[in-house]
Amino acid sequence: AQSVAQPEDQVNVAEGNPLTVKCTYSVSGNPYLFWYVQYPNRGLQFLLKYITGDNLVKGSYGFEAEFNKSQTSFHLKKPSALVSDSALYFCAYGQNFVFGPGTRLSVLP
Amino acid sequence: EAQVTQNPRYLITVTGKKLTVTCSQNMNHEYMSWYRQDPGLGLRQIYYSMNVEVTDKGDVPEGYKVSRKEKRNFPLILESPSPNQTSLYFCASSIRTARDEQFFGPGTRLTVL
Numbered sequence: 561a562q563s564v565a566q567p568e569d570q571v572n573v574a575e576g577n578p579l580t581v582k583c584t585y586s587v588s589g590n591p592y593l594f595w596y597v598q599y600p601n602r603g604l605q606f607l608l609k610y611i612t613g614d615n616l617v618k619g620s621y622g623f624e625a626e627f628n629k630s631q632t633s634f635h636l637k638k639p640s641a642l643v644s645d646s647a648l649y650f651c652a653y654g655q656n657f658v659f660g661p662g663t664r665l666s667v668l669p
Numbered sequence: 670e671a672q673v674t675q676n677p678r679y680l681i682t683v684t685g686k687k688l689t690v691t692c693s694q695n696m697n698h699e700y701m702s703w704y705r706q707d708p709g710l711g712l713r714q715i716y717y718s719m720n721v722e723v724t725d726k727g728d729v730p731e732g733y734k735v736s737r738k739e740k741r742n743f744p745l746i747l748e749s750p751s752p753n754q755t756s757l758y759f760c761a762s763s764i765r766t767a768r769d770e771q772f773f774g775p776g777t778r779l780t781v782l
Contacts, residue, residue: 594770594771596771601775602776603673604712604759606772650711650712655767657702657727657728659712659713660711661710661711
């Protein structure tokens with residue numbers, strides 16, 4: 561069965577430090593992978609996606625993600641975290657609409 | 670402004686009372702979908718539609734109905750709501766498929782007493 565895992569429920573990072581939100585996948589076929597962000601009382605917003613090509617994908621708000629086929633991972637990264645990045649982040653597999661459980665990111669001032 | 674709208678945003682109802690949550694998009698998207706979000710479970714797909722008059726079940730379709738009579742609208746119908754359908758519901762649309770970026774509505778928080 562296709563699945564997406566986010567091993568951390570919560571990630572805390574100090575403002576200005578780099579952040580990583582982890583995602584691993586188990587899918588057959590092409591790994592169409594997405595990251596979405598959800599701010600309080602809002603719907604999800606698209607950050608970036610990997611379909612094919614360059615393993616390093618750049619997205620909105622300074623975020624990027626690295627697709628690693630050998631480790632079946634698609635971790636979300638940002639070089640310098642902002643307090644305003646605090647939100648719930650979802651990794652998703654696009655082929656059959658599977659979302660991970662979400663990781664709550666808290667950026668501390 | 671390109672957007673997905675849902676109504677109502679909040680709804681409290683009682684067991685067995687039929688309800689409809691509306692969803693509309695103004696981007697001429699072919700693909701539309703309904704999800705429910707529950708703590709610790711992420712988003713789970715209820716139903717999706719690839720185009721007008723084409724709908725299919727997602728992972729958790731039991732207790733729900735949908736229709737796609739017009740391209741822009743994709744209502745979610747609960748014929749006889751039960752307390753286990755208390756959840757946060759999101760409608761989403763994309764240009765053609767789930768491999769495209771999805772645009773999400775603001776959500777509908779439903780409580781079934």
